[in-house]
Each structure stands twice: as structure tokens, then as C-alpha cells.
Amino acid sequence: MTNNTEALNAIREAVGPKGWVDAADEVEPYVTETRGLWRGKCDLVVSPASTKETAAVVRICADGEIPIVAMGGNTGLVGGGLPNGGIVLATHRMNMVRDIDPVDNTMTVEAGCILADLQTAAESVDRLFPLSLGAEGSCRIGGNLSTNAGGVQVLRYGNTRDLVLGIEAVLPDGRIWNDLTRLRKDNTGYDMKHLLIGGEGTLGVITAAVLKLFPRPRRTETAFVGAASPEAILALFTRANTTLGNMLSGFEYASQFAAQVSFDHMEGVSNPLSGVYPAYGLIEVSNLADDDTARDALEAVLADALEDEVIVDAVVAQSETQSAAIWKIRESIPESQREEGASIKHDVAVPVSRVAEFIREANKRIIKELPGTRPCAFGHMGDGNIHYNLTQPPEMDGQAFMDEWGRFKKIVHNLVADMDGSFSAEHGIGTLKRDDLATYKQDVAIDMMRTIKNALDPKNIMNPGKVLPD
Ligand SMILES: Cc1cc2nc3c(=O)[nH]c(=O)nc-3n(C[C@H](O)[C@H](O)[C@H](O)COP(=O)(O)OP(=O)(O)OC[C@H]3O[C@@H](n4cnc5c(N)ncnc54)[C@H](O)[C@@H]3O)c2cc1C
Incomplete structure (x- = not known):
């Protein structure tokens, strides 16, 4: 336990009785991660209900030099969200969609919103929020922003960074920075939001963001293909990219072993092709027009590739169920791999x-x-x-x-x-790749990162020991 009992009590008071836990069994989910690779420790888990409460907590931590680790869904895979003392600041109580506007094509959301809920919110106004990844049922948008998450639609829509217009954050000294802009154009100096996006909680706590929405595709088609090599799948990608252009929304690869673990070990997953191949590809196309344009274009690319012997086998999903089954092959690989x-x-x-x-x-x-x-x-x-x-x-x-x-x-x-x-x-980077950062990142880049960290967080209270090498 930290000896800063007074500060911890002040934090408890700032968030009220619903806003904290410290019993060992209640703290447990916040100090462990899914794969059991790391274990953390903390004195208190705080879950503020608002940006104001978050700012109050951060101010107390700044005064007492108490480390803060922000936590969303705790689905991160590099040990970035595990505390090593101090407090965990969990965002799940800040989970409102503050505003959604199909004219601006924006959605203003709080950091604790679950990604899948935001996809649904966008759909409710006939729009698409395209960020999509395996953990979408439990990861939270603050975590997605802080890790600049990628996922399966990057090809068409970009990483999380590309899907943000504005953010609101609490800085390490407890000040609230409100930059919840909906502007598409704003060249007024450094674009500071991009420091916090991908910052893994080392520069502040993101409390809300303005996200970009897109027209919702009316037709989505999925295909699964088999080929002799990864080179062949890459050749297919080049053809698909050239012909399908903006309709191409996903292009995934799986080696024979990767797909096979999924076929062998995941219930409800099977090989939709007529044979087993050294390399597989999954293609998704989507289109705004509610007609067969996307399907026809996809089938044409595949027919040409089969004729030219670029690929050996292909199947196009005939229904949403078949499409989901194809995606399940890909999404089940990490879990199925454990069985081997x-x-x-x-x-x-x-x-x-x-x-x-x-x-x-x-x-x-x-x-x-x-x-x-x-x-x-x-x-x-x-x-x-x-x-x-x-x-x-x-x-x-x-x-x-x-x-x-x-x-x-x-x-x-x-x-x-x-x-x-x-x-x-x-x-x-989190904990897992700090030494890689030291090895592979240019010294001048690490210097700039350190300068920014020291300027914004001179007391090093925001997720200390993560990202930057010692
Ligand atoms: C099955 C599975 C599939 C996945 N697929 C993908 C994928 O395709 N693409 C991909 O990019 N990732 C993927 N991931 C990794 C993970 O889901 C993402 O990194 C996700 O964005 C993390 O969100 P989270 O809410 O769980 O964040 P957490 O794990 O809670 O936190 C991650 C980091 O962000 C910081 N953080 C969290 N919230 C805030 C906040 N409000 N302010 C400041 N810092 C904060 C934490 O301190 C930590 O450093 C996958 C994970 C799993 C388990």
C-alpha cells in the first residue's frame, strides 16, 4: 500500500461510493490480463462518472505524485494497461454517446463506450463507424484511441487515428483539454490530439472523442480463396485493389497452419473450399449501391484469378450466415492456436x-x-x-x-x-516492446518522445514504466 492514505481518501471522496473499489477480489480483474502474461498491483481502482471527476482524481494524483493507469476493456496485448502501484482509472462509467449527427457525420462519445455499442449507435442513424476488431465486444473507445487500434477495415477507412476529429482529455496536471471539434478543416498549429492518440495513456486520460461516421454500405460480399503460396495471395490482393478500388474493405491472409487450427479446433468452423492449400485469403467488398455491383466485381476478379492460375480455389458467401462463417475462420485463429x-x-x-x-x-x-x-x-x-x-x-x-x-x-x-x-x-509498445523501441526506433525519435513526455508529465504519473525505454 502506498503511504499516501490521505490522498487515496480524497480520491474516494471525489468519486463517491460507487466510484471506487479496493477489496482484493474486486481489484483482481484490473491487475490481470487475458493471457496471464503479466500481473500488476494497485492501491485503488477508481471509476469516475464524468470528465470533471476524472480531473479531480488526476489533480489529487498530481499533487501526491501517485501513478495513474487508465483502463478501458483491458483487452490490450502488450501489458500497457497493467498498473505497478498507484491507481487504476477505469473508464466504464463514462459511457454516454453525447451527440450523434448524420449531417456532420460525427458521433461524440465518452471514453468508456464499448466499441460494439458505438457501431450500433452509428447504425441507428444509418451510418457506419468502421472500426472493427476481434475484441470489439469488450474493448472501449478510450482504449482504441490510446492504442490507435487497427482491425479489419483499415484498408478502406484507416486506423483509429484516421477516424477522429477531436478529443477531450485530462492532462497530467489535472487540467481538462476540450478539443471536441467536429471540423473537417482546422489548421491552427500543432495537432495535439495525435499525441494522445496512440499515447497508451502516458500523456493523459482521454475522456471523450468526436468520431467520424461514414455512409453505410448496403451490400457486403465475402469470399475465401485457396492458393499455392503467400505470393499468390499477394498477387490476388494487387488485382483486387486495382479492380475493386474503394469497394475493397478487407483483405486478410492465413497460412495453411493458421487456417487449419481454426478448422480443427473451433466449433462451427470448417473449410468451405474443396481442398487444403498452402495459403488462404479472405476478401471483403462493400458498396453503397443496393445492387449486385460489388458481387459481380468480386466474382469477376476471382474468375480471372482462377483462369490465370493465380489462385486455385474460391468460394463466395451466398448469405450473411456464410459470410459470418468465413470471418469466423479468420477470427478464431488466435484462440484455436492455443490448442496446439x-x-x-x-x-x-x-x-x-x-x-x-x-x-x-x-x-x-x-x-x-x-x-x-x-x-x-x-x-x-x-x-x-x-x-x-x-x-x-x-x-x-x-x-x-x-x-x-x-x-x-x-x-x-x-x-x-x-x-x-x-x-x-x-x-x-506497453511493457512488452519497450526494449524493441530502444533497439529499433531512431534515437532522435525517442528523444522527441521523451521531451514531450517530460513537458506534459514532468512528475511521470501517467502510466509510468510503459512505452519509453528506461
Ligand atoms: C481477441 C482480440 C483481438 C484483437 N484484435 C485487434 C486488432 O485487430 N487490432 C488492434 O489494433 N488491436 C487488437 N486487439 C488489441 C486490443 O483489443 C486493442 O488494443 C484495443 O484497442 C484496446 O482497447 P481496451 O479498451 O481494451 O484498452 P485497454 O487494454 O484497457 O488499454 C490499452 C492501453 O490504452 C490505455 N488506455 C485505455 N483507456 C485509456 C484512456 N481513456 N485514456 C488514456 N489511455 C487509455 C491503457 O492505459 C493501456 O496502455 C485485440 C485484442 C484481442 C483480445
């Missing part, structure tokens, strides 16, 4: 043109390093972002395999760096 034993994960990006080369070369290097290791590569090929996971050799002890994480990580991240890529495409 221990796994080491990498979330990397390379230029799209080099994705296939990356997969091939990484497989070669990893298997040479430890024969029997089963690469499980899948992800957002259209964004150049591959989740390059490794499953243990079947006979090996799981823990012994996990002990090799550093060795494998170095091989994969060195290769990514050689290909002008990123060692963290969408999950951020």
Missing part, C-alpha cells in the same frame, strides 16, 4: 509489396533456428500487417519453448527492420 500448445506472438508490418517475402524468409529463418516450430502467420495482408505467431514443436515442453521468446523475437524483428517494417503494427 505454447505460442510466441509477433505483430509486425512491412510494406505491402514485401509481405509474402517476409513470411517466406521468416519461416525459413525460424525453422532453421528450431526445426519443428510451426509458424502460424495470419492477418491484415492488405495493410502489410501480419500476426507472425509461432507454435511450439509438438514434442517440446511448452515452457521451454516460451523461454526462447527473446531469441525468436530478435530473428523476426531484425528481419522486419531490414525490410523497413515495424515491430509493432497495431498493438503498441
